[in-house]
Amino acid sequence: MSVYLIYLIVIFALFGTAASYFVRFLYCYWIKKRIEVSYIWYAGGCALLIVVISLIGRLFI
Numbered sequence: 001m002s003v004y005l006i007y008l009i010v011i012f013a014l015f016g017t018a019a020s021y022f023v024r025f026l027y028c029y030w031i032k033k034r035i036e037v038s039y040i041w042y043a044g045g046c047a048l049l050i051v052v053i054s055l056i057g058r059l060f061i
Contacts, residue, residue: 004061021046
């Protein structure tokens with residue numbers, strides 16, 4: 001497997017994870033009527049990792 005393919009798979013997985021945490025937040029907010037801030041932090045962390053990995057990939061790949 002090439003490094004570029006692994007790079008794309010990791011970014012795709014992080015997008016999916018961030019979307020999953022955002023959907024969990026929306027579910028808790030709309031259905032359960034409570035706010036779980038930790039889901040937003042996790043989604044933001046995934047988004048930050050996507051940006052960092054994209055910058056690293058832009059420089060080295």
